[in-house]
Amino acid sequence: MHAIQILPEAVASQIAAGEVIERPASVVKELLENALDAGARQVTVRVEDAGRRLMEIADDGAGIAAAELPLAVTRHATSKLRSAEDLFHIQTLGFRGEALASIGSVSRLTLTSRPAQHAVGARLVVEGGTLRANEPLGTPEGTVVRVENLFFNVPARLKFLKRDITERQQIDALVTRYALAYPQVRFSLFQDGRAVLQTSGNGDRREILASLLGVDTARQMIEVALEDQDVRVQGYISPVALTRSNRREITFFVNGRWVQDSALSTALLQAYRTLLMVGRFPLAVLFVELDPEAVDVNVHPAKAEVRFRSPDAVFSGVQRAVRRALLTSSPVPQVSSGWQPPQPTALGQGAFDLHSASRPAIDPAWDMAADLARAEKSEGAAVNAASAQNPAALPPSGMLPLLRLVGQVGGTYLVAEGPDGLYLIDQHAAHERVLFERMMGGLTAPLAGQALLEAAVVQLPAAQAALLNEQIPLLSRLGFDIEPFGPNTFRVRAIPALITGSDPAAAVRVLVEDFEEDETPLQAEREARLVARICKRAAVKGGQSLSPEEQRALLRDLEACFSPRTCPHGRPTMIHLTVDVLERQFGRRGSR
Numbered sequence: 001m002h003a004i005q006i007l008p009e010a011v012a013s014q015i016a017a018g019e020v021i022e023r024p025a026s027v028v029k030e031l032l033e034n035a036l037d038a039g040a041r042q043v044t045v046r047v048e049d050a051g052r053r054l055m056e057i058a059d060d061g062a063g064i065a066a067a068e069l070p071l072a073v074t075r076h077a078t079s080k081l082r083s084a085e086d087l088f089h090i091q092t093l094g095f096r097g098e099a100l101a102s103i104g105s106v107s108r109l110t111l112t113s114r115p116a117q118h119a120v121g122a123r124l125v126v127e128g129g130t131l132r133a134n135e136p137l138g139t140p141e142g143t144v145v146r147v148e149n150l151f152f153n154v155p156a157r158l159k160f161l162k163r164d165i166t167e168r169q170q171i172d173a174l175v176t177r178y179a180l181a182y183p184q185v186r187f188s189l190f191q192d193g194r195a196v197l198q199t200s201g202n203g204d205r206r207e208i209l210a211s212l213l214g215v216d217t218a219r220q221m222i223e224v225a226l227e228d229q230d231v232r233v234q235g236y237i238s239p240v241a242l243t244r245s246n247r248r249e250i251t252f253f254v255n256g257r258w259v260q261d262s263a264l265s266t267a268l269l270q271a272y273r274t275l276l277m278v279g280r281f282p283l284a285v286l287f288v289e290l291d292p293e294a295v296d297v298n299v300h301p302a303k304a305e306v307r308f309r310s311p312d313a314v315f316s317g318v319q320r321a322v323r324r325a326l327l328t329s330s331p332v333p334q335v336s337s338g339w340q341p342p343q344p345t346a347l348g349q350g351a352f353d354l355h356s357a358s359r360p361a362i363d364p365a366w367d368m369a370a371d372l373a374r375a376e377k378s379e380g381a382a383v384n385a386a387s388a389q390n391p392a393a394l395p396p397s398g399m400l401p402l403l404r405l406v407g408q409v410g411g412t413y414l415v416a417e418g419p420d421g422l423y424l425i426d427q428h429a430a431h432e433r434v435l436f437e438r439m440m441g442g443l444t445a446p447l448a449g450q451a452l453l454e455a456a457v458v459q460l461p462a463a464q465a466a467l468l469n470e471q472i473p474l475l476s477r478l479g480f481d482i483e484p485f486g487p488n489t490f491r492v493r494a495i496p497a498l499i500t501g502s503d504p505a506a507a508v509r510v511l512v513e514d515f516e517e518d519e520t521p522l523q524a525e526r527e528a529r530l531v532a533r534i535c536k537r538a539a540v541k542g543g544q545s546l547s548p549e550e551q552r553a554l555l556r557d558l559e560a561c562f563s564p565r566t567c568p569h570g571r572p573t574m575i576h577l578t579v580d581v582l583e584r585q586f587g588r589r590g591s592r
């Protein structure tokens with residue numbers, strides 16, 4: 001063991017730099033933010049060797065007075081904050097006074113600047129935290145920051161950098177997103193002399209969106225605009241037919257700051273709930289603005305996270321904005337319009353490929369628009385008691401036409417005929433949907449529970465027990481009667497009538513596991529997930545043969561659903577083969 005010592009300044013700042021400067025893109029982010037804070041109208045970024053050799057950011061902003069240059073690269077020196085009080089109404093992107101000092105401690109940093117009102121500017125060089133030069137210099141108005149040889153003195157960091165292509169992409173993605181957030185600023189980005197991005201600064205975001213997503217994708221994006229008294233949400237989201245397999249294309253800016261906030265993404269995803277297949281994610285670039293005093297930005301050294309004073313208001317703002325945008329900008333296309341039969345070559349031996357044929361038939365956009373229309377109407381109906389009494393104001397029953405049952409296939413699918421073709425229905429998914437809507441519909445009043453003849457006792461690990469304890473009120477509204485029964489132990493005296501067949505202790509355990517995974521901040525959403533989970537248990541299984549009466553009853557129930565075409569988890573309940581599709585497949589039409 002060694003004696004305790006205060007670390008030399010150079011070591012301390014390298015440690016601090018580790019928090020802020022992780023990779024080349026983090027340097028670019030800090031320097032861009034400085035340029036924007038300085039009121040730049042034009043920002044030029046030059047990168048060489050994926051940022052290992054050089055990152056240079058030039059702006060035409062306010063500049064730094066020669067006398068203040070050394071301060072700019074000093075830790076905890078900032079022009080943006082005076083007192084701790086200021087932290088709670090920050091209008092600038094920076095405020096920690098850390099970035100330039102951090103960058104200077106792990107690279108060779110050259111700062112050249114001149115404020116408009118000064119005749120001459122100055123240049124200052126810092127290398128590995130040591131001041132190398134500081135001299136007056138004639139230079140254009142504004143600031144140029146050059147960062148060379150990043151991490152030259154922290155080889156361990158260098159090893160953590162990803163392949164050049166990855167680091168370059170990170171920079172491209174970052175600059176493009178900032179360009180989108182600040183469309184009135186002209187951005188240029190060059191990688192190894194090649195122009196990657198050039199924006200006009202004319203305030204038009206669509207144009208920049210095309211750089212981010214490509215022209216075709218950008219064209220499909222739906223505009224979001226919601227102005228509330230506390231929150232403003234603007235930007236672009238993808239229609240339901242356009243998805244990705246991960247969340248990487250989901251971007252949020254809060255008050256002009258790019259943040260990674262899983263709760264905001266969750267709010268976005270909830271707005272798409274049951275409209276996307278499981279494991280698919282929308283694309284989105286959303287700009288949330290609210291009173292600076294309602295956001296705490298001082299949560300994370302890289303300022304990538306924020307805390308909201310009233311998170312629920314913000315999340316529900318995002319949700320409403322997205323839902324409304326989805327609703328108003330989704331035309332209701334004809335179910336099979338524009339669909340071309342697959343080419344025989346794509347069908348192997350020319351057999352009918354159900355899978356590819358099913359895609360256009362369950363056009364998600366169609367389903368979604370109708371879904372949302374209903375949802376909005378039913379919300380309206382629920383709010384307005386008078387109109388709820390009036391049958392005409394209720395959502396039209398059955399976005400499905402009336403179906404005639406043909407039979408069951410493989411004990412798993414129902415086959416039905418409608419006026420517009422053939423429907424293959426997954427009985428498990430369909431039953432899940434039916435139960436889900438029934439339970440959600442009844443949630444204004446507690447659901448019926450079924451008392452158990454013999455109470456079941458469940459013992460849980462402490463952390464799970466705490467979670468369960470918290471959710472007892474919600475569970476009791478869903479028909480569970482659960483009470484604490486000794487340390488980390490509960491007695492289950494009733495379970496929802498819907499799942500009486502199942503093992504009560506097992507059911508409770510499954511639900512608690514759900515609480516653990518649950519990241520949604522909204523109680524209503526948590527409730528919906530729980531209900532979906534219960535319905536999954538309660539629904540008839542695939543492979544379970546149903547009597548003709550049961551099959552017919554399931555069809556009737558499904559017809560009455562608001563969103564009959566997807567199960568509560570977003571999987572399709574049915575495949576619809578339109579008459580048109582059938583005729584084309586049999587060569588009766590379309591081939592002439």
Ligand code: ADP
Pocket residue numbers: 030034035038059061062063064072073077078079080093094095096097098099100101143
């Ligand atoms: P912060 O941005 O948190 O204040 P930085 O270390 O990033 O801390 O910058 C320190 C100070 O240097 C800023 O407060 C600002 O006064 C000045 N500065 C940095 N970059 C620029 C720039 N591009 N134009 C004008 N001033 C700048």
Ligand code: MG
Pocket residue numbers: 030033034093094095097099100
């Ligand atoms: Mg800064």
